Amino acid sequence: xxxxxxxxxxxxxxxxxxxxxxxxxxxxxxxxxxxxxxxxxxxxxxxxxxxxxxxxxxxxxxxxxxxxxxxxxxxxxxxxxxxxxxxxxxxxxxxxxxxxxxxxxxxxxxxxxxxxxxxxxxxxxxxxxxxxxxxxxxxxxxxxxxxxxxxxxxxxxxxxxxxxxxxxxxxxxxxxxxxxxxxxxxxxxxxxxxxxx
Amino acid sequence: xxxxxxxxxxxxxxxxxxxxxxxxxxxxxxxxxxxxxxxxxxxxxxxxxxxxxxxxxxxxxxxxxxxxxxxxxxxxxxxxxxxxxxxxxxxxxxxxxxxxxxxxxxxxxxxxxxxxxxxxxxxxxxxxxxxxxxxxxxxxxxxxxxxxxxxxxxxxxxxxxxxxxxxxxxxxxxxxxxxxxxxxxxxxxxxxxxxxxxxxxxxxxxx
Numbered sequence: 001x002x003x004x005x006x007x008x009x010x011x012x013x014x015x016x017x018x019x020x021x022x023x024x025x026x027x028x029x030x031x032x033x034x035x036x037x038x039x040x041x042x043x044x045x046x047x048x049x050x051x052x053x054x055x056x057x058x059x060x061x062x063x064x065x066x067x068x069x070x071x072x073x074x075x076x077x078x079x080x081x082x083x084x085x086x087x088x089x090x091x092x093x094x095x096x097x098x099x100x101x102x103x104x105x106x107x108x109x110x111x112x113x114x115x116x117x118x119x120x121x122x123x124x125x126x127x128x129x130x131x132x133x134x135x136x137x138x139x140x141x142x143x144x145x146x147x148x149x150x151x152x153x154x155x156x157x158x159x160x161x162x163x164x165x166x167x168x169x170x171x172x173x174x175x176x177x178x179x180x181x182x183x184x185x186x187x188x189x190x191x192x193x194x195x196x197x
Numbered sequence: 198x199x200x201x202x203x204x205x206x207x208x209x210x211x212x213x214x215x216x217x218x219x220x221x222x223x224x225x226x227x228x229x230x231x232x233x234x235x236x237x238x239x240x241x242x243x244x245x246x247x248x249x250x251x252x253x254x255x256x257x258x259x260x261x262x263x264x265x266x267x268x269x270x271x272x273x274x275x276x277x278x279x280x281x282x283x284x285x286x287x288x289x290x291x292x293x294x295x296x297x298x299x300x301x302x303x304x305x306x307x308x309x310x311x312x313x314x315x316x317x318x319x320x321x322x323x324x325x326x327x328x329x330x331x332x333x334x335x336x337x338x339x340x341x342x343x344x345x346x347x348x349x350x351x352x353x354x355x356x357x358x359x360x361x362x363x364x365x366x367x368x369x370x371x372x373x374x375x376x377x378x379x380x381x382x383x384x385x386x387x388x389x390x391x392x393x394x395x396x397x398x399x400x401x402x403x404x
Contacts, residue, residue, distance in 0.1 A: 175213035
């Protein structure tokens with residue numbers, strides 16, 4: 001059985017950055033190949049003419065979730081060694097609102113803006129630049145935000161634990177929700193006037 | 198709706214359903230008895246109250262304090278950052294996930310070592326990694342930091358460092374102000390002897 005190869009000591013942590021670059025390139029390629037470098041395509045989710053963003057990310061979530069559970073069942077991956085990001089509820093809500101507003105106004109999320117900038121799109125470059133200005137300002141003003149940043153700490157809860165169900169049952173419900181969303185989104189796309197871009 | 202999407206959706210549902218209906222695997226990991234016996238003989242499972250307190254003050258992110266005392270005692274006083282898992286629900290389904298954090302040092306705390314030892318044995322038998330016992334439990338912690346256990350004999354510089362750390366820790370946990378090492382001498386009132394004039398001899402008669 002394997003865990004994550006760096007935390008289990010198979011590979012030195014000094015390889016972190018090399019892995020980050022290689023995986024980042026793969027992720028960027030997948031984003032560009034899915035058309036995520038177009039802000040009009042991304043913003044289509046909010047206007048109902050293109051749901052490819054939701055479809056791609058939901059597909060990634062259910063495939064990864066089922067894959068991990070099957071590999072864990074077969075004894076190939078040690079589920080318990082995976083790192084689970086801790087939840088800070090208050091800052092997650094505030095950050096989510098800011099992210100959502102920025103996403104719907106700019107037509108990019110951080111990853112897709114870099115993707116767009118990489119293929120030379122001016123709106124992507126503007127968003128990318130703005131993002132770094134925002135990061136700089138946030139870093140400088142961090143003492144003001146520190147209390148909010150760390151507020152609402154909930155540990156590392158899992159959705160299935162909160163609802164008292166098994167991870168397998170939760171994944172099954174997630175897959176049903178995803179399929180419902182896929183068909184619902186296609187139905188909405190047919191009803192909404194097509195936008196050429 | 199294109200037929201290929203219907204096939205894909207059906208495949209996804211079948212795969213997800215497979216996860217639900219697959220027989221549950223008994224993946225309970227257990228420490229082999231020989232390994233457990235050698236682990237019992239070792240004393241490396243103990244952390245002193247000073248070591249634990251030092252890590253609490255330093256906000257060590259790898260420290261996970263598990264208070265095994267009953268909830269009512271936990272409410273009265275508990276170490277900062279500790280979570281209450283009474284020993285009877287230690288390995289219950291809802292709490293066992295808390296132990297699934299291999300990078301954390303799980304430090305068991307009870308009033309003394311008796312309950313902690315039992316809990317340590319349970320955790321170790323179930324292959325929970327990095328489980329330690331705070332030696333002496335809360336009783337020892339209270340004696341060391343709150344009532345300030347004295348150092349016998351002439352204290353060495355290490356002992357003095359330890360004492361000053363304990364004083365600082367006491368302030369940290371209780372918010373008590375700095376106390377002088379020598380008790381202040383009580384202010385005693387100087388007794389003033391009042392010398393009264395002797396009353397003049399009164400004349401015996403009236404006017």
